[in-house]
Amino acid sequence: MTTSVADIVRIGPVIPVLAFESAEQGEGVSRALHAGGVRVLEITLRTAAGLAAIERAARLAPDIVVGVGTLTSPRQCAMAKKAGARFGVSPGLTRDLHQAAQDEGLPLLPGVMTPSDILLALELGYEIVKFFPAQQAGGVPMLKALHGPFPGLKFCPTGGISADNAPSFLALPNVVCVGGSWLTPQAAVAAQDWARITQLASAASVLARPAT
DSSP states (O other), X not given: OOOSHHHHTTSOSEEEEEOOSSHHHHHHHHHHHHHTTOOEEEEESSSTTHHHHHHHHXXXXXXXXXXXXXXXXXXXXXXXHHHTOSEEEOSSOOHHHHHHHHHHTXXXXXXXXXXXXXXXXXXXXXXXXXXXXXXXXXXXXHHHHHHTTOTTOEEEEBXXXXXXXXXXXXXXXXXXXXXXXXXXXXXXXXXXXXXXXHHHHHHHHTSOOOOO
16 A cells, blocks of 8 residues: 555656545546546545545545645644545645644645745655645746755645646656646536546646656
8 A cells, every 4th residue: 555655646647636516526526537547636625525525535446545635734634534535735834734644644745835845844854745836936947946955855746737837847857746637627527527537637647757
């Protein structure tokens, strides 16, 4: 069983960032993504259906790795782990959130945006972080700039990533994968067009792997 963020982020080049209106919707989308070769899902807590969707998706297939996204408080770590989440993703990082994830045995991909954020992450022992919001925070040029002072740190940029710009991010030596929502267009989800989502997942799954 995958237990570390380092293993999880290397399963595929794209981690879809998901928010669902219902557990049933989440199950349908998760099945479609898995059918397209996507094995890692980030189901966020941005909606009330998040935990129930995690619970259902975690049972879909033995090779699926479901994570919880938008972790913003320590108490959410325990609830997500109980629902079946195998890793956590946060928009930022605090010592309390770090400790809660550690206490629950929930591998954490913490969000950073600035050099000061990165220094805290390094102090707490992180080697892989989420760069968020990626495009708004400077995109590819910013990640190139951060590679100089932090050559050993790896990033999963999320926020404003699309099918068009994902290859530019994935080509960077300090990027291990990207996160994005383009695999699940709102219109396709609303219409339950699972074939369209599977098609987008298939295309994302064969994007060039980042340098490791």
